[in-house]
Amino acid sequence: MHVTIAILTICAAIKWGKGKNWREYHPSMLFISTGGLLYEYIVQENTLWKFHPDFLYGHELVVIIYAINTMPLSIFLFLSHFPKKWLQRVFYIFIWSVIYISVEWILHMFDRISYQNGWSLMYSFLFDLVMFSVIALHHYKPLPAYIISLVIIIFLIVQFEVPFKIAK
Numbered sequence: 636m637h638v639t640i641a642i643l644t645i646c647a648a649i650k651w652g653k654g655k656n657w658r659e660y661h662p663s664m665l666f667i668s669t670g671g672l673l674y675e676y677i678v679q680e681n682t683l684w685k686f687h688p689d690f691l692y693g694h695e696l697v698v699i700i701y702a703i704n705t706m707p708l709s710i711f712l713f714l715s716h717f718p719k720k721w722l723q724r725v726f727y728i729f730i731w732s733v734i735y736i737s738v739e740w741i742l743h744m745f746d747r748i749s750y751q752n753g754w755s756l757m758y759s760f761l762f763d764l765v766m767f768s769v770i771a772l773h774h775y776k777p778l779p780a781y782i783i784s785l786v787i788i789i790f791l792i793v794q795f796e797v798p799f800k801i802a803k
Contacts, residue, residue: 636689636747637697640738641704648708653715660714663774664707667766670784671702681798683754683791687747709735713767714774728771732763752795 675682675698686697713731718724739759742748750756765787773780791797 636742636745637686637700638689641700644705644708644712648712651715652708652711656715657711660711660774662777663714663770664710666773666777666780667706667710667770668702671698671706674788675702677788678792678797681752683752683795683797684748684750684759686742687749689747710770713770717771717774724771728764728767731767732760735763735767736760752797754795 675695686694686701688694688697716727718727736756736759739748740756743756769780769783769787772783
């Protein structure tokens with residue numbers, strides 16, 4: 636399923652992404668990739684959610700596929716069509732969050748993702764709403780997005796009592 640999602644994301648990016656403007660979205664694409672990989676590095680085996688591979692080898696490879704393909708390309712699509720009016724932006728972020736949570740729900744139903752440390756599908760939906768909001772902010776004003784992201788990371792680690800580990 637994870638490979639299928641990656642392939643579908645590539646196809647969607649080719650079909651609907653504004654490829655001529657990809658450089659405009661590149662910093663936010665790297666922001667989401669770095670955030671995903673940094674999260675995995677910091678929490679290591681104490682994750683809030685864990686991917687279960689279908690035919691890929693291990694959680695780590697699935698994370699890498701999402702970090703270098705699925706997440707950045709979906710952010711490229713998200714930003715390629717980001718509306719100008721505020722009310723439309725709110726609705727747009729909500730729609731993208733529904734898309735993400737729908738895919739996650741399917742993964743959960745087929746045991747391709749599980750939750751630990753009190754995390755749930757509802758928390759994922761709330762996280763998606765915040766994530767897409769921060770990504771939109773990052774596209775226009777990166778520094779406040781970095782600050783907000785740091786606050787969110789600290790809040791999640793404290794709220795869900797995830798052991799914070801840095802390699803020795």
